[in-house]
Amino acid sequence: QSALTQPRSVSGSPGQSVTISCTGTSSDVGGYNYVSWYQQHPGKAPKLMIYDVSKRPSGVPDRFSGSKSGNTASLTISGLQAEDEADYYCCSYAGSYTFRVFGGGTKLTVL
Amino acid sequence: EVQLVESGGGLVQPGGSLRLSCAASGFTFSSYWMHWVRQAPGKGLVWVSRINSDGSSTSYADSVKGRFTISRDNAKNTLYLQMNSLRAEDTAVYYCARDLSGYYYNWGQGTLVTVSS
Numbered sequence: 001q002s003a004l005t006q007p008r009s010v011s012g013s014p015g016q017s018v019t020i021s022c023t024g025t026s027s028d029v030g031g032y033n034y035v036s037w038y039q040q041h042p043g044k045a046p047k048l049m050i051y052d053v054s055k056r057p058s059g060v061p062d063r064f065s066g067s068k069s070g071n072t073a074s075l076t077i078s079g080l081q082a083e084d085e086a087d088y089y090c091c092s093y094a095g096s097y098t099f100r101v102f103g104g105g106t107k108l109t110v111l
Numbered sequence: 112e113v114q115l116v117e118s119g120g121g122l123v124q125p126g127g128s129l130r131l132s133c134a135a136s137g138f139t140f141s142s143y144w145m146h147w148v149r150q151a152p153g154k155g156l157v158w159v160s161r162i163n164s165d166g167s168s169t170s171y172a173d174s175v176k177g178r179f180t181i182s183r184d185n186a187k188n189t190l191y192l193q194m195n196s197l198r199a200e201d202t203a204v205y206y207c208a209r210d211l212s213g214y215y216y217n218w219g220q221g222t223l224v225t226v227s228s
Contacts, residue, residue: 003155003157032213034213034214036213036214036215038156038215040156045206045218045219045220045221046156046206046215046218047218048214048215048216051211051213051214051216052213052214057216087155089155089156091156091158091214091215093213096170097170099158099161099170100146100158100161101158102148102155102156102157102158103155104155105155105156
């Protein structure tokens with residue numbers, strides 16, 4: 001049950017765009033369209049930002065978008081704002097045995 | 112408003128046991144799969160276990176299989192995690208989460224479990 005691979009950190013200036021990658025295998029990310037992304041501020045519970053690869057829950061700004069190509073999913077945040085600084089985690093369904101797997105997390109710093 | 116409230120965390124010695132609870136409200140609890148996800152201090156999220164809506168089917172991460180048991184009481188709108196043979200590496204904040212067909216729309220605030228002598 002290996003974790004999905006995310007960069008440990010990314011950064012950008014206010015107004016810029018950043019993309020966070022999430023690499024798995026054909027048994028998880030590449031095999032299903034059940035990739036979700038979560039934002040977590042320090043000391044808080046995670047918050048759903050993207051589900052089913054590219055869908056946005058109500059209330060999440062359209063600055064957040066998701067995509068997938070092969071075994072790699074991506075979260076793009078455009079028009080960076082200070083409040084976007086947080087940890088971001090991807091998550092994928094991984095079959096009936098492993099079930100769910102998370103990425104190791106990416107710390108986003110808004111410069 | 113959907114609420115998930117975990118309880119039962121605390122300090123326990125290695126080899127000990129603990130039962131976590133997650134009280135749900137604001138939705139029809141018996142209609143949803145539920146999960147436990149944990150986060151060790153300073154580390155990332157890790158899936159622990161899931162249970163289907165009527166409690167007849169469960170799954171576990173390899174790291175807890177045989178030691179942890181997930182269950183639910185739909186009459187009490189409560190999810191449980193029985194944790195036995197606890198190890199230092201089980202130290203984490205444990206979150207319960209509602210599964211909406213492949214993703215976690217709602218999370219609890221978490222309860223901290225510390226395994227230490």
